[in-house]
Amino acid sequence: METRRYFVQMKTRMTLTLLLLLCSAALLRAQEYRPTYDLFTLENGLTVILHGDSTLPLLSMNMAYRAGSSRDPAGKTGIANIAGEMLLTGTKRVPREELLRLRETEGVSIQAQTSVDWLNIASVFPAGMLEDAIRIEADRMKNAEESVSMEIFNAMTGALKREHARRQKKALGTLMQQIYHELYAEGHPYRHSTIGEEGDIDTLAIDDVRRFMQSFYTPSNASLTISGDFDAAAVRELVKNHFGDIPAGRPSRWKNIPDTFQPIGQGAFIREDRMEFNQLHLIFPTVRYGHTDDAVLHILANVLNGSAHAVLQQGMVSVNPAVLRAEVYQSTHEIGGNFWISITVTPEAKLQPLYGQIMQLLESLASEGVTEEEIIAARNKAAMDFYTPQEAFYGFGGRGDLLNLGMMYGDDPLLLYELYDHQQTVTSADIQRVASRYLIKDNQLVVSAVPMGKRPYAVQP
Secondary structure, three states: OHHHHOOOOHHHHHHOHHHHHHHHHHHHHHOOOOOOOEEEEOOOOOEEEEEEOOOOOEEEEEEEEOOOHHHOOOOOOOHHHHHHHHHHHEOOOOEHHHHHHHHHHHOOEEEEEEOOOOEEEEEEEEHHHHHHHHHHHHHHHHOHHHHOOHHHHHHHHHHHHHHHHHHHHOOOOOHHHHHHHHHOOOOOOOOOOOOOOHHHHHHOOHHHHHHHHHHHOOHHHEEEEEEEOOOHHHHHHHHHHHHOOOOOOOOOOOOOOOOOOOOOEEEEEEEEEOOOOEEEEEEEEOOOOOOHHHHHHHHHHHHHHOOOOOHHHHHHHOOOOOEEEEEEEEEEOOOOEEEEEEEEEOOOOOHHHHHHHHHHHHHHHHHHOOOHHHHHHHHHHHHHHHHHHHHOOOOOOOHHHHHHHHHHHHOOOOHHHHHHHHHOOOOHHHHHHHHHHHOOOOEEEEEEEEEOOOHHHOOOO
16 A cells, blocks of 8 residues: 555554454444333324433433524525524523523523524423423423514524624634535525524514424424433323424425435635635535445544544644644535535645645545554544443433434434444445545535635645
């Protein structure tokens, strides 16, 4: 592997072999773990997953709606973000003051996050507050639009305007939005950021938020996971009593998502900004979450940059003092994904040679594959990333959250566990196949970010 020796210190790799093999045995045993659960669906379409865990006297509620920013109406982006934030301001029967009291006196925690695909709400209550937890979540769904007031709406649109103004002033603050505009065509649901387009804020009205909530915060468009120390029969009855009479609504699902792949060609742009470093971003469009190649691309990202001994770290970061930082990851969503390689270097370093080295490395992966040691290290990194958050059954990233997302992505609470198992079977041949299919010049957006007046330091389109 003469080409690979240019990038990787072979001696360093060999000294890791025994340690990696020892670690792999324990981690492969861990992949057999599956959380137990009970699944049922109410007549109105609400899917409910019960996951018992008596290790802590806590109760966790994970509610997910298909109501991410990809559902924003055309010309009114940012609605999903505003609607999700408003749900935290209280419910019809449990106003904001009562929620604040529960947080201070009972240790109740309620958080929400709006992503491209979902609105996720994660709540943690003491185990003795089972009915309170279910009642609050049901009231949040049943009377979502009741939380919308002109005062809160004005406060949130004002906060969005300030955030857009802050990003305009911050170096590279609007770079991601610029990248989305290059990657996605007009009208694509992923073309705007979660906070929306700056020009859309003044078009938003309070009734837009109410209509969004009425359309998407419905039983048939949601999944609820309840985790913790409880009696399953009692929970079933409480869920039926509090959620059962809510009108079903309509599910919001993408239809006919193609699994075929077509390279986008090669695009490039240069961004001059107020910064003191140079940055190179290579973005390769790939596949949706759950696609067969998604697991391979996640392992490939670890092969490149999963540890201090990964290929990119050994070949660039460790041996080139001009390289300050490297990031590699596969970002996947419900209907598509992208593979990112981002390198930050000192302002004296030109990006054109760096781009050539990275593409040479990717070509070598496609033609030569990777070593068994590199595959084992990448799998181990995937195992650590997957299982460490699952020490908790509550919160974002906990077991309840993963079961809920599996239901949202593929109508299977164990979907994420199955995808993880797929990662643990990735081979060198798989790496070669996806590298040669996706990480190529005919399927990339090359973004150079340089200080003002430093265009010659960028990759020239």
